């Protein structure tokens with residue numbers, strides 16, 4: 001995105017302490033507004049990450065405030081940060097999460113320096129101002145504010161800032177495998193979903209409980225190497241391009257599937273399963289190569305586990321799922337898919353509805 005602003009997402013966390021914060025000289029909102037430009041100026045573009053810069057900053061703040069905190073991880077350049085406020089232990093901990101890396105910013109696409117953390121017209125601009133340093137600043141501010149005001153807590157509050165969220169999830173994976181006890185909590189709050197103001201004054205709280213699951217695969221087309229002046233029918237670049245186009249069109253159908261929302265809690269809606277053609281290689285000008293490759297990424301809804309291949313006799317459907325090939329009929333129990341509530345034709349698609357809210361279509 002071209003410009004970024006301090007979003008209502010951060011405000012969501014700040015709202016947690018807004019009432020009490022007004023009683024202190026420096027509110028949680030003031031703290032967050034101070035931390036955010038600092039965090040933006042620490043270049044943690046992934047790749048390569050260098051998230052230790054962010055982790056060190058967080059540690060400095062925590063040390064200054066007297067909050068117990070530590071840096072964790074196995075790559076000195078890519079450390080994670082964990083801090084904890086102690087509660088009475090009456091309830092299990094609440095975990096606040098915000099990743100410390102940001103995706104690369106193309107300077108030519110920006111109206112300001114993306115790493116300058118500039119305040120302009122009442123907005124903070126910069127890479128990470130919306131994903132995810134805004135949330136990190138807000139959560140850090142919440143920790144500091146609670147600690148300064150010595151708010152009695154029923155549960156521990158843990159802040160985790162993990163590295164490499166945008167690429168390989170190395171940080172979170174390491175912490176889960178090696179330091180689970182330090183982040184073990186009853187529930188966690190993480191990025192995305194917003195509080196939206198409305199004209200009526202009643203705010204709308206969006207709740208996101210899951211994200212699309214990336215499924216990466218490699219497509220290889222083979223042909224005969226030759227010279228660009230003599231195009232051949234088996235040019236692998238051409239074949240690959242056609243295959244990518246077909247895949248994209250097939251997934252488009254999932255987007256536009258009209259779904260009876262009230263009956264189905266989880267559906268392939270407008271932000272349903274997607275496919276992005278990424279990392280295409282092949283051409284060697286002026287020669288045509290013998291091989292072309294693409295690494296498309298399918299963003300699969302957590303509930304979408306397969307596709308209907310075709311309808312079969314007596315109102316059934318053939319499903320290709322991650323667990324295998326199934327012929328299903330309404331009333332069946334299918335491993336991994338649950339109870340098959342319905343198999344039907346709808347608006348030109350075959351739809352299978354399962355007890356898990358699954359929709360598979362083609």
Ligand SMILES: [Zn+2]
Pocket residue numbers: 099131132165191
């Ligand atoms: Zn993010």
